[in-house]
Amino acid sequence: MNILHVNDVSKSYGKQQILWNVHFSAQQGQIVGLIGPSGSGKTTIIKLIMGMDLPSSGNVEVLNQQVPNLILLKQIGYMAQSDALYQDLTGIENLRFFASMFLMNKKEQQQRIAYVVNLVQLENVLNKRVATYSGGMKRRLSLAVALIQNPPLLILDEPTVGIDPELRKSIWQELTRLKNEENKTIIVTTHVMDEAEKCDVLAMIREGRVITTGSPQKLKDDYHVTNLEEVFLEAGGVAHAHQSTS
Numbered sequence: 001m002n003i004l005h006v007n008d009v010s011k012s013y014g015k016q017q018i019l020w021n022v023h024f025s026a027q028q029g030q031i032v033g034l035i036g037p038s039g040s041g042k043t044t045i046i047k048l049i050m051g052m053d054l055p056s057s058g059n060v061e062v063l064n065q066q067v068p069n070l071i072l073l074k075q076i077g078y079m080a081q082s083d084a085l086y087q088d089l090t091g092i093e094n095l096r097f098f099a100s101m102f103l104m105n106k107k108e109q110q111q112r113i114a115y116v117v118n119l120v121q122l123e124n125v126l127n128k129r130v131a132t133y134s135g136g137m138k139r140r141l142s143l144a145v146a147l148i149q150n151p152p153l154l155i156l157d158e159p160t161v162g163i164d165p166e167l168r169k170s171i172w173q174e175l176t177r178l179k180n181e182e183n184k185t186i187i188v189t190t191h192v193m194d195e196a197e198k199c200d201v202l203a204m205i206r207e208g209r210v211i212t213t214g215s216p217q218k219l220k221d222d223y224h225v226t227n228l229e230e231v232f233l234e235a236g237g238v239a240h241a242h243q244s245t246s
């Protein structure tokens with residue numbers, strides 16, 4: 001089942017064009033990675049998928065419906081790059097607030113909160129104000145918020161930035177479990193190549209264009225290379241890609 005279809009999307013802000021004919025899809029039960037250096041356009045693509053901004057041309061469909069569509073937002077767990085948390089509330093108060101926005105009874109709410117808190121290992125700081133959290137703790141709480149409503153589609157913009165390697169590993173294990181056991185679809189942006197290896201499908205983005213797509217293995221085979229960094233360089237044109245990734 002096709003969960004997401006980004007169809008020839010271009011985007012300009014004023015005279016500056018940011019995206020050119022971006023095209024990719026996500027099927028149910030896939031982790032799709034948007035891979036590219038800083039400034040290549042990943043967050044802009046995510047915002048267009050969420051309906052927070054409109055494409056200049058092309059269109060986006062989520063669950064076979066045109067974006068933007070407010071009803072769709074209930075189906076998407078979204079983790080933005082900058083944390084959208086209430087600084088003056090504690091961690092647990094933030095979670096209760098976001099949980100209350102979805103139709104869950106008290107018991108379900110408690111179960112979901114317990115699940116996400118355990119996942120991101122925030123038990124010890126739940127009663128502290130978010131303003132006192134480190135950057136990594138805020139990221140973890142944002143991921144917990146994205147997961148709280150148990151959505152079929154997760155959109156995670158750089159979910160593991162600032163998170164230590166051990167927890168990063170357990171978050172990826174959980175994303176993989178959500179995909180395998182609960183058939184969730186996950187769109188994730190990263191510039192970490194070992195995270196890219198864990199995706200089912202990659203769309204490599206450079207300067208607002210999708211330079212290549214496919215599974216990590218297929219991409220390595222197609223470009224006759226042994227790692228994804230080399231795929232990126234080969235697909236983007238070596239000299240040019242060196243400039244934009246350095």
Ligand SMILES: Nc1ncnc2c1ncn2[C@@H]1O[C@H](COP(=O)(O)OP(=O)(O)OP(=O)(O)O)[C@@H](O)[C@H]1O
Pocket residue numbers: 013016018036037038039040041042043044045081
């Ligand atoms: N509202 C806006 N108005 C003008 N330019 C914008 C706007 N939003 C983004 N851009 C530009 O679009 C380009 C792509 O930015 P974007 O945030 O999508 O990249 P990114 O790949 O997510 O980078 P990063 O990993 O650093 O977040 C950048 O050059 C940025 O300056």
